[in-house]
Amino acid sequence: MQSRFTALFLAFIFIGYLGGCKKPTPPPSAPQQQENAQAPSSTAPTVETPVMKPIQEEVAGEISGDLDAINRSGLLKKVYFDFDKAMLRSDAIATLDANAGVLKKYATLRIRIEGHCDERGTEEYNIGLGDRRAKAAYSYLVNLGINPSRMETVSYGKSQPEDPSHNEDAWSKNRRDVFLVIAK
Amino acid sequence: MSGQAWGKKADGPPFHQYNTHRGEREKEGKVVHMRRIAGTIFLSLAVAALAVAQQGVIIDTSTGVQVLNIAIPDFKVTAGDATLYDASKTIHDTIWNDLIFSGYFNIIPHEHYRFIPTLDEKHIKFKDWASLEADLLFIGSATRAGDRLTFTGSLHDVKAQNFVIGKSYGGDMKVARLIGHQMANEIVKRVIGLEKNLFTSKIAFISTRDGNRELYVMDYDGSNQTRITFNKVPDMLPAWSPDGRYIAFTSYRSNNPDLFLYSIYEGKLTPVSTKGLNTSGCFSPDGSKIAFSSSRDGNSEIYLSNPDGSSMRRLTNNDAINTAPTWAPNGRMLAFTSDRGGMPQIYIMDAEGTDARKLAPQTGEYNDSATWSPDGEYIIYVSRQGNEFNVIKVGLTKQSLVNLTAGHGANENPSWSPDGRHIIFASNRSGSYQIYCADFEGGNLRPLTTDGQNLMPRWSR
Structure with missing residues (x-):
């Protein structure tokens, strides 16, 4: 019996609370009137839609968009290679360490490692070299503890240059591995 | 798909779905030549001449490239049929370009034989062609029945004054180029001994x-x-x-x-x-x-x-x-x-x-x-x-x-x-x-x- 009274009591308080919350809300027509008025009174209250702030979870933010957006954001950084080589340079190692950190942080991400070459190689050999470059990064990431089942490799040879110019600046940008997020 | 399907040397349909019939009339030089001289008393002499002529016109590619002079006058067409003339010209130019490309032929320019009259293969004035230093003469004629084109061409050895090879092809008007390529394949096959169909x-x-x-x-x-x-x-x-x-x-x-x-x-x-x-x-x-x-x-x-x-x-x-x-x-x-x-x-x-x-x-x-x-x-x-x-x-x-x-x-x-x-x-x-x-x-x-x-x-x- 007593518990039923308590429940009723709490229900009244709750309804009262809801009513109380409603009070400061301006009538729905108020903003309309204000807009229509040619010279709004300076004493009229300013109406604003309250902005809700979601919890800032840095982790989710980086991969919150679709795959295209994630890949455009440069979450995973490219690594670059020397001419005719598939050996990982020290700057590539540093980049791969950072990429491994990202992959550990977002354990659901699956990636495709694309190996690319500059134009100063033949079609057939460049496909092989691009394959070797993609696999160099793959092996390094596996050694850092990234599950091999989360990664695949593909070589594009020289078919997809980042910079189509014919100079060392372009070539050095084109000899690269790209880390493409394919699932999150 | 069996492995054999790729292995066979197939004479399949041309890639562009053209429908041609070839070899409606295919004759060997020997036969025609014999017919031409039948009734003369110099039969054995003529056969001997034929053998020499055949040797002369077939090139042995292993001993270096010999360039042959060939004349290809315009083909005979029904007068006033512009559509047929265009198709005939296409066949003519295709053969012309193919033979030049092959590297085995020097084609004697048209202006040298504009005035040599007859193109009738039974009455070729071989001496006129020989005066142009032609080794070979290719003549042809085209006819049309509605959309159906028929082309007949024949190759002749000028010095031996005999027929080497003849072919007929039929198809719709669109296949003129293909007819030209196939005819050129046959000429090169016969004269050079090339078994590959280079022009198709x-x-x-x-x-x-x-x-x-x-x-x-x-x-x-x-x-x-x-x-x-x-x-x-x-x-x-x-x-x-x-x-x-x-x-x-x-x-x-x-x-x-x-x-x-x-x-x-x-x-x-x-x-x-x-x-x-x-x-x-x-x-x-x-x-x-x-x-x-x-x-x-x-x-x-x-x-x-x-x-x-x-x-x-x-x-x-x-x-x-x-x-x-x-x-x-x-x-x-x-x-x-x-x-x-x-x-x-x-x-x-x-x-x-x-x-x-x-x-x-x-x-x-x-x-x-x-x-x-x-x-x-x-x-x-x-x-x-x-x-x-x-x-x-x-x-x-x-x-x-x-x-x-x-x-x-x-x-x-x-x-x-x-x-x-x-x-x-x-x-x-x-x-x-x-x-x-x-x-x-x-x-x-x-x-x-x-x-x-x-x-x-x-x-x-």
Whole structure:
């Protein structure tokens, strides 16, 4: 019996609370009137839609968009290679360490490692070299503890240059591995 | 699909679905000649003359190239039929251009024989033609019944004053070019002894004219450029089956460089190898096997399988990149690229994968894209020289090395004509990559493409 009274009591308080919350809300027509008025009174209250702030979870933010957006954001950084080589340079190692950190942080991400070459190689050999470059990064990431089942490799040879110019600046940008997020 | 399907030398329907009938009337020189002189008392003498004449007109290509003078007067057509005249002119010009291209003929210009009257094969004024120093005379006539075109042509030995070969072809008006090519094939077959159908051969290539790398096919002379693939991913490195009915090529349609077999007349695509990279498909000379490069087991190695991907086995086994296999015409050896010594070089091994050794002679420290000549005497390959790529021709028995493209930018992916007297390759000498044809000494260069970037040409057998 007593518990039923308590429940009723709490229900009244709750309804009262809801009513109380409603009070400061301006009538729905108020903003309309204000807009229509040619010279709004300076004493009229300013109406604003309250902005809700979601919890800032840095982790989710980086991969919150679709795959295209994630890949455009440069979450995973490219690594670059020397001419005719598939050996990982020290700057590539540093980049791969950072990429491994990202992959550990977002354990659901699956990636495709694309190996690319500059134009100063033949079609057939460049496909092989691009394959070797993609696999160099793959092996390094596996050694850092990234599950091999989360990664695949593909070589594009020289078919997809980042910079189509014919100079060392372009070539050095084109000899690269790209880390493409394919699932999150 | 059985293995034999690729092995057979098929005389299949032409690629463009043209419907021609050939050999409605096919006669041998001997028969006609006999008829012409029948009733004379010099029969045995005439047969002897025929034998001499036949020897004179057939060229032995192994002893060097002899250029024959040939006259090809305008063909006889029904007066006043403009449509027929146009078709006849197309056949005439096609034969004319094909024979010039072959390199075996010098065509006597029209103005020298405008006034020689009769074209009737029964009353040829051989002395008039001989006065122009013509070795051969080709005459023809075309008739039309509605949309149906009939062409009859005959080749004559001027000095011996006899008939060499005659052919008739029929089809709708659109097949005029094809009739010309087939007639030219017969002339070259008869006069040179060339068994390959050079003028109806095709070139598969890759073009970016529609946005990305797509597979195309064109006639040997650059006409009828036809798009084959329609996708948004790269397609590359096509290769013909010996019977011309299949093209093996690499496509990224599944986001991976996979090797596919394309059946030209059925429009069907069959995956051959789809794990790791799969490139550089190359049919064995009998069409029963396909060699290719794959990293399906981790590293780029040379594999061999049936054209449908069955009975696959690995031929190389090392840490190097092994790619771009090409068959010796006897089917017993393969040349390929390997960087087992540090940089890519051309190697040769037997078709079992054993006894690999470096091709010698060989020049350049970065070499790839080798292709073996149809007669087995030469290998051409691409060598990087500074910022140039050049096509190098290696004489295997003569131990020679010739740079066919020096000083003209990047020249890549060479391929031999079926008769081994011409090569095609992609070159950026004009600023963009286009496909060029040259004779096998590197001369007589002519572009076959103009739109977009055109790459990786491969000539059918």
